[in-house]
Amino acid sequence: MNAIIITIGDEILIGQTVDTNSAWIANRLNLIGIDVLKIISISDKREEIIKALNDSKQNVDIVLITGGLGPTNDDITKETLAEYFGVGLVQNNEVLNHIEKFVIKRKAHMNERNIKQAEVPENCKILQNEIGTAPGMLFEDGKRIIISMPGVPFEMIELMKNNVLPILKDMRSDLHIIHKIILTQGVPESKLAEILENWENNLPDTISLAYLPSPGLIKLRLTAKGDNELMLNNAIKKELIKLESIIPELICGYDSEKLEELIGKILLSNNKTICTAESCTGGNIAHLITSISGSSGYFKGGVVAYSNDIKQNILSVNKSIIDDYGAVSKQVVEEMALGAKKIFNSDYAIATSGIAGPTGGTNEKPVGTIWIAIANNDGVYAKKYIFGDQRERNIQRASLTALNMLQKLVLRKEL
Secondary structure, rough: EEEEEEOOOOHHHHOOOOHHHHHHHHHHHHHHHOEEEEEEEEEEOHHHHHHHHOOOOEEEEEEEOOOOOOOOOOOOOOHHHHHHHOOOOEEEEHHHHHHHHHHHHOOOOOOHHHHHEEEEOOEEEOOOOOOOOOOEEEEOOEEHHHHHHHHHHHHHHHHHHHHHHHHHHHHHHOEEEEEEEEEEEOHHHHHHHOOOHHHHHHOOOEEEEEEEEEOOOOEEEEEEOOHHHHHHHHHHHHHHHHHHHHHHOEEEEOOOOOHHHHHHHHHHHHOOOEEEOOOOOOOOOHHHHOOOOOOOHOEEEEEEOOOOHHHHHOOOOOHHHHHOOOOOHHHHHHHHHHHHHHHOOOOEEEEEEOOOOOOOOOOOOOOOEEEEEEEEEEEEEEEEEEEEHHHHHHHHHHHHHHHHHHHHHOOOOOO
């Protein structure tokens, strides 16, 4: 089965609002085996809505629409759908009662616009919107179905979860889709693809592989499709075992887990603590660590040592080392890590110093040069990386690389 997603709203086309609805819907459709052929964003104009509906007629099983169901004059989706199907609008008492209760609960008063929202095309099936006033509407149009939902993201998501997805799952009850996400860190996408080429070429027909790169991480998504769920799960597990034997040093997590979340679990289970001393990453590592609930159980604190004065006076980096080697150097970043570990009395300390860019590089130390050090009770370990010339990407890549270095050290894997 396949689908088209139509998002309606001038605010999307002028860049005032980011269309997160279609991404969320497409992801959920994929999980139940429905292929999305096209995502369309159109304006709040009658002719554009009708054209989009006409264009989607051929070879499409499902059309999902969001937007244009509000109480204002520019919300014309409902009227246009009625015109498209050649029917009138009728007041739905179930919807009207729901709107009245919704408005009274918020200590407001019903007005004509609220009452008008209870009018729906006479040929639609109502999908009750429990957290808003605009109902969802389902239409049967020959062999395809058309479902219209509010554009407010949290209302759309609630309708999808409670009403739409169960309907679509029933239509796709014969197909199972299983996803397994493997988080990797340490090599670029092209190199990873080269390493995995033979394994990828020998995947069974029921399993596909996708590379999902982002700054500092590459996700590998294994997808198995078929009518036998047990066989698909076993096939995924078999390929995962092979993958873990090929790139054990590159795998840093699975599925929806975040690297900073994994680090927290590892530190807690080992009863260890961590602190940070950041220059080029500007506190981003500390931010990632503390974004996880319960991080106070293992994170002692951090220093953003952007200037050399702070490196010297707070972290006790010797001025002569900075003068001799420069702030972006193995020697300085090691001193930063050791200094932070002493200040916070932690088991581990992460330190970073580099040239995030886009300016400040030299022939000897180009933009993207980052030194990362981790100190523990056995000593200090430092490594140099050269990432690229984009500042935000460099900060993110350095932060995730540092966390992965920490994970390997705690687990006593090769750095």
